[in-house]
Amino acid sequence: MNRKKKIVVLTGAGISAESGLKTFRDSNGLWENHRVEDVATPEAFARDPDLVYRFYNLRRAQLAEVNPNPAHDALVTLENHFQDDFLLVTQNVDDLHERAGSKRVLHMHGELKSAKCSKTHKAVRWEEDLTAMNLCDCCALQNEMRPDIVWFGEMPYFMDEIYQALFQADVFIAIGTSGIVYPAAGFVAEANSSNTHTVEINLEPSSVQSQFDEQHYGKAGQVLPDYVASLIGE
Ligand code: NAD
Numbered sequence: 536m537n538r539k540k541k542i543v544v545l546t547g548a549g550i551s552a553e554s555g556l557k558t559f560r561d562s563n564g565l566w567e568n569h570r571v572e573d574v575a576t577p578e579a580f581a582r583d584p585d586l587v588y589r590f591y592n593l594r595r596a597q598l599a600e601v602n603p604n605p606a607h608d609a610l611v612t613l614e615n616h617f618q619d620d621f622l623l624v625t626q627n628v629d630d631l632h633e634r635a636g637s638k639r640v641l642h643m644h645g646e647l648k649s650a651k652c653s654k655t656h657k658a659v660r661w662e663e664d665l666t667a668m669n670l671c672d673c674c675a676l677q678n679e680m681r682p683d684i685v686w687f688g689e690m691p692y693f694m695d696e697i698y699q700a701l702f703q704a705d706v707f708i709a710i711g712t713s714g715i716v717y718p719a720a721g722f723v724a725e726a727n728s729s730n731t732h733t734v735e736i737n738l739e740p741s742s743v744q745s746q747f748d749e750q751h752y753g754k755a756g757q758v759l760p761d762y763v764a765s766l767i768g769e
Contacts, residue, residue, distance in 0.1 A: 540705040542617050542766075543697075543731075544610060545722055546625045546632070549711020549738060553604040553756040554631055556597070560713060567594070576687045584667055584678070591682040592664040594628070595647040603635035606710065606755035609763040611636040616767045622700045624693070626712060626719050628684055643691040643719065649683035658683050691718060701725045706766070708734040711755050714741035723747060736762060 548558035559566050566574065567590070573579050574590040614621045614637055623640045625632055628647045632640050650661035652671035659672065661683070669680045685691050701707060707726035714720045723746045726733050735747040736758050744750060751758045 540617070541620045541700075541703055542613065542622070542706045542708070543700050543704040543726070544613070544621075544623045545707070545709045545712060545719060546610075546623065546627060547710070547712025547716075547719070548627060549713075550606050550755050550759075551601075551604075551627055551629055551631050552711065552738075553606065553754060554601045556601055556629055556631075558711075558713075560715075571687060575684070577689065580681060580686070587682070588664075588666055591647060591684065595661075595664075598630055598647060601629075601631070603631045604756045606759040607631050607635035607637070609759040612760075613763045613766065614639060622697075624697050624700075624719075624722075626716065641693040641697065643685070643693055643697065645682070645684040645692065647682070647684070650680050651683040653679045653681050694718070697722070698725060701731065702729050704729075704731045706734065707731045708736065708762075709741070709747070710736045710759060712737070712741065714743035734762075 552558050557567055569590060574587055580587045610623060610632065614623065621639055623632060623637055625640060625642055626644050628642065628645055630646065630648055648661055649658050650665050651658040652673050655673045657673050665680060665682060667678045670677060671680050701722055704726060707723065709723060712719060720743055723733050723743055727746060733747045734749045735741060735744055736751045736755055738754060739752060751762060
């Protein structure tokens, strides 16, 4: 290799499946037995905040019971090799990438361990249960703190930074994502438009599989370590 490649990785719920976290579309499109409309939209939060608080409190508490798996570890190896030429964009709201040791991570859909003020959008680290009684730092009002999760209908975080990185990338790798949730599902098209080599690693072909130059199917914890070794060895 004459020069170091620039790598952008996108991960979805599938990379955390082997750690024991359910993906989004397990059980007929339900997330942990809930309809998206009931727990992952601003309308749901306005209608039934207690249900939404409870849902994310359970998801946050569950993080203590799970650990990173070999797929998370493989991305740390990749980052250690490519350093500043590596960017990890995740749709996941869990903290398994950080706990594995990843540093250059953008959580485009927010994080379970963060809460924010609905009025000012100021975010703070949040480890405990969140309720309507929690006061925010900025306005000191009840009923304003919410999970720092990008719900359906809201704008994902870091979009300018992500599109810039995709534009400059030599390789784009999507791992464990169904290709249904946009804008992330459109990243492969964006990468293709700047002649980036695109790779899908998933349990099964995603909705956008035909847009990738290269595909590897199987469990990420099994497929990814070998793929990373081959990329580093190139
Ligand atoms: P998704 O559930 O729509 O798709 C998951 C994909 O992963 C599927 O294509 C499935 O075939 C694949 N998969 C399952 N097990 C796998 C494995 N062991 N190895 C490789 N692939 C595997 O997930 P998505 O595309 O990320 O979209 C769901 C949305 O739900 C995201 O926005 C995310 O914020 C949210 N979500 C997050 C988590 C989490 O943080 N762990 C969990 C559930 C949902």
